[in-house]
Amino acid sequence: MVGVPLVSHVLPSLAVIRELVARGHRVTYANDPAVADRIRSAGAEPVACASVLPFADNDWPDDPIAAASLFLDDAVQSLPRLHAAYDDDPADLYLYDIGAYAARALAESQGRPLVQLSPTFVAWDGYEETVAALLRKLPGADAYRERFARWLAGCGATTTDVDAFCGPPARTLALIPRAMQPHADRVDTGAVTFVGPCFDTRTETEGWSRPEAADHVLLVSLGSAYTRRPDFYRQCLAAFGDLPGWHVVLQIGTYTDPRELGRVPANVEVHSWVPQRAVLEQADAFVTHAGMGGCGEGLLAGVPMIAVPQGAEQFMNADRLVELGVARRVDTADATAETLRTALRDLVTDPERIARSRRLQAAARAEGGTRRAARLIEDMLAAAGGPAA
Numbered sequence: 001m002v003g004v005p006l007v008s009h010v011l012p013s014l015a016v017i018r019e020l021v022a023r024g025h026r027v028t029y030a031n032d033p034a035v036a037d038r039i040r041s042a043g044a045e046p047v048a049c050a051s052v053l054p055f056a057d058n059d060w061p062d063d064p065i066a067a068a069s070l071f072l073d074d075a076v077q078s079l080p081r082l083h084a085a086y087d088d089d090p091a092d093l094y095l096y097d098i099g100a101y102a103a104r105a106l107a108e109s110q111g112r113p114l115v116q117l118s119p120t121f122v123a124w125d126g127y128e129e130t131v132a133a134l135l136r137k138l139p140g141a142d143a144y145r146e147r148f149a150r151w152l153a154g155c156g157a158t159t160t161d162v163d164a165f166c167g168p169p170a171r172t173l174a175l176i177p178r179a180m181q182p183h184a185d186r187v188d189t190g191a192v193t194f195v196g197p198c199f200d201t202r203t204e205t206e207g208w209s210r211p212e213a214a215d216h217v218l219l220v221s222l223g224s225a226y227t228r229r230p231d232f233y234r235q236c237l238a239a240f241g242d243l244p245g246w247h248v249v250l251q252i253g254t255y256t257d258p259r260e261l262g263r264v265p266a267n268v269e270v271h272s273w274v275p276q277r278a279v280l281e282q283a284d285a286f287v288t289h290a291g292m293g294g295c296g297e298g299l300l301a302g303v304p305m306i307a308v309p310q311g312a313e314q315f316m317n318a319d320r321l322v323e324l325g326v327a328r329r330v331d332t333a334d335a336t337a338e339t340l341r342t343a344l345r346d347l348v349t350d351p352e353r354i355a356r357s358r359r360l361q362a363a364a365r366a367e368g369g370t371r372r373a374a375r376l377i378e379d380m381l382a383a384a385g386g387p388a389a
Contacts, residue, residue: 001044001095001117002082002103004074005032005055007224008293009097012119012175015198018042019374025381028091030082030103049081053099058225058255060311065140072144075101076151082106093381104165109156113384115377116172120292120313123168125186132163168192171380173373176292177299177364180320193376196367197296199277207275210282214247218344219279222289226310227253229332230260236287238337240344241265249279277301285344290318299326302361304347304354308335325356 001017003010010031020027021043029039030047034056039046052074054060061067079102086106094114096103107114123132135141145162152160159165168191178184178194210217220236222229233252240248241264248268252258258270276294280286280301288294290307295317298305305327307318321327328343347353 001027001029001031001097002049002100002106003029003031003035003097004053004071004099005035005051006053006099007035008291009099009119010035010038012198012293013095013097013117014038014042015200015370016117016175016373016377017044018200019370020377023374023378025378028085030078030085047085049078049085052077063138063140064135065138065144069140069144069147071099071101072148072151074099075105078102079105079155083109086110093377093384095377101165104159104169105152105155105157108158113380114169114171115380116169117373118172118174119176121176121181122172122174122187122192124181124183125188126183128163128167173376175373176296177360177367179299179324179360179363180292180295180317182316182320194367195373195376196364196369197293197300198370198373200370208249208278208282211247215245216284216348217247217249217279217282218285218287219249219251219274219276219283220287221251221274221276221294222253222308222310223291223294224253225291226289227251228255229310230256232308232332232335233261235335235337235340237261237263237265237268239340241268243267243341249274249283251276285348287340290314290321292317295321296364299324299357299360300364302357304350304357306330306340306343306347308332324360326353326360 001013017027017029027044028047029044030049031039032051033048036046053070082102083106090110090112094103094107094112095117096114098116098118104114148162152165170191172192174192174194175198177196181187218240233250236250240246246267250268250270251274252270252272254272264270277297280297280303283303286298286303287306287308288298289310291314305321307321307327307329309315309318318329322329328347330339330343
């Protein structure tokens with residue numbers, strides 16, 4: 001496995017890695033040393049490959065071309081490290097994250113098969129003519145593409161066209177519910193398989209217990225990156241604090257000091273990090289930033305969601321949840337205590353929403369998750385002539 005050290009990209013694949021190790025496969029995982037402990041916890045062997053992405057301080061540029069350039073920078077500097085690690089000990093099959101361009105270049109230069117593990121939605125028929133075409137018109141896009149093409153011409157990859165290299169690979173496992181995929185009916189199912197969110201099948205609901213006195217439980221979490229939001233958390237405390245019958249789990253991340261919250265009502269527990277899957281399995285509602293991981297977990301748990309998107313594809317995800325009929329979108333600027341409280345009340349008292357949530361929950365669980373992903377990877381490994389477990 002070759003990845004990038006963004007938590008939202010690392011976590012979705014760890015359960016699959018753990019399952020492969022449990023089935024007897026040797027799995028190495030090239031990534032930044034900052035996530036080595038997470039990799040070891042899954043039973044894989046960390047391969048140190050330092051990243052230049054701004055994952056530590058989360059200081060990402062707003063300009064999408066500038067952000068894309070950071071991933072290209074990371075690929076350029078990491079490819080020699082990957083060659084040093086794998087040229088004398090090549091993998092029978094390479095798994096790679098969507099942001100790890102160097103992995104594809106490495107596999108192609110070695111003539112080895114590879115499979116993309118996508119933690120977010122994938123391209124569909126028409127994506128190139130719509131979304132990608134708009135991105136190519138942005139300032140700086142031509143220079144970025146020229147630099148990418150020069151790198152491809154000299155890095156050993158056999159796919160040297162930028163659009164083809166960055167486009168849909170021959171084989172992808174999408175670690176998301178199909179319901180969250182835009183234009184799902186136009187996705188090439190011969191190349192892409194939706195396996196749904198993947199979790200550790202042995203410990204997925206451990207780590208948190210619902211208080212016996214709680215009639216209802218609400219989880220509030222903005223994920224791992226966009227958590228420097230003390231004003232928003234204070235609005236949540238005003239909206240849900242002391243709300244009769246409700247127990248609130250508030251995750252504030254590592255960028256907010258708990259002292260910035262002011263008075264914390266007795267029915268609220270505050271943490272920098274929580275076992276989100278465990279909480280959601282026992283929750284009745286979810287305030288989320290609409291990152292793809294959170295959306296998948298919310299659908300799998302069958303809980304109503306208040307989507308408060310913060311950046312990147314989260315706005316699209318929030319709108320998709322609304323289209324599915326299981327969420328209300330509340331933008332940060334509109335997230336007053338009254339608005340949040342009203343959204344919660346409307347969601348939990350809507351019988352049609354409850355029925356839709358149950359249908360989507362059943363569909364997400366039927367996609368197979370961790371075990372199906374591992375089986376498919378084993379099938380690809382066997383087809384490639386790799387050793388059996």
